Amino acid sequence: MAPRKDGPTKETMNRGAWTQEEDQKLAQCIQIHGAKKWKTVANNSGLNRCGKSCRLRWLNYLRPNIKRGNISDEEEDLIIRLHKLLGNRWSLIAGRLPGRTDNEIKNYWNSHLCKKASHIEEKPETSTAQETIAQDNVVGDNAMLENKDSISGSLDSDVIFNVNEFLDFPTEEPYVFDWVNKFLEIETNN
DNA sequence: AACAGCCACAACCGCCTTAGT
DNA sequence: GACTAAGGCGGTTGTGGCTGT
Incomplete structure (x- = not known):
């Protein structure tokens, strides 16, 4: 130095x-x-x-267009699902929630959702196949992110999906929840 | 009313990555 | 290619406000 x-x-x-x-x-x-x-x-x-x-x-x-407080149920649900998929990649999660910041989501997770999520984990009967898929993909997350310019699939999972679709969605409001729905469709179609 | 404990959130810290030279 | 500065990110801490006793 x-x-x-x-x-x-x-x-x-x-x-x-x-x-x-x-x-x-x-x-x-x-x-x-x-x-x-x-x-x-x-x-x-x-x-x-x-x-x-x-x-x-x-x-x-x-920054303009910042949303403060009042995280809706939909947003909360989205955060939980994204966290399952991405882990503690707060900036990526924030990127899927227009107007929300990584710091806000991180704080919200640590104070509200952390307990909630662990509570859900304790009830395996409530966990769904899509959550299992998500877990699998968290493991391969780094590799997937590194290859996000190409279409790739999970190595250990039967589910193949396009990483670009997961990470490069437009963040305008209507599309955000479409993204989740698309994610859920994978499970439905299996 | 005073105090203790808890919670939420703003801000800092340290590490890693990237860009510039 | 090596080095440095700056940017970016996630983890952690500090503090103010709220609630219960």
Whole structure:
């Protein structure tokens, strides 16, 4: 590692909850520099925050089209199913839920659904074939993701499906639940 | 009213990946 | 190809608010 340039250090960096004023400054700076160059944004915003912190604040709270709170039953169900399929890949799961962030889903999972899901696990009679399929595919998830440019199937499962269909659906509202329905159809057709 | 315990959520930390030189 | 900085992600922690005693 090269020696660090002078600048705000961990000790001098502003930390903790964001104020309205900071949010405004950040939003203005992102308008100018874009929501990508976080180092530049952090340096030019006048905020004594690191790029990571700015990024997180923008992605989770200031970004347009963010939905806050009130996760619907449908969304909850979708999260549970996606989690079965993808595991703790929060950003991927969030990508299937328009307006929701990975942090929000992660928090929601840890505080609400974790117990709920484990409770469901304890009742094997309620688990369905599609859940079994999902479990199988979680195992091969990494490999599948690496090959997501090609049509691939699960190695150990009888079920063959197109990874692109699972990961590259449009995230506009009506399509999201179609995606789940499509997923469920696999089980129905078996 | 005061306190303790619990819960939800915002933010930070550390690791890994990617892009640039 | 090696190295560095920055971005991205998931895990974890800190804290404020709520509820029960």
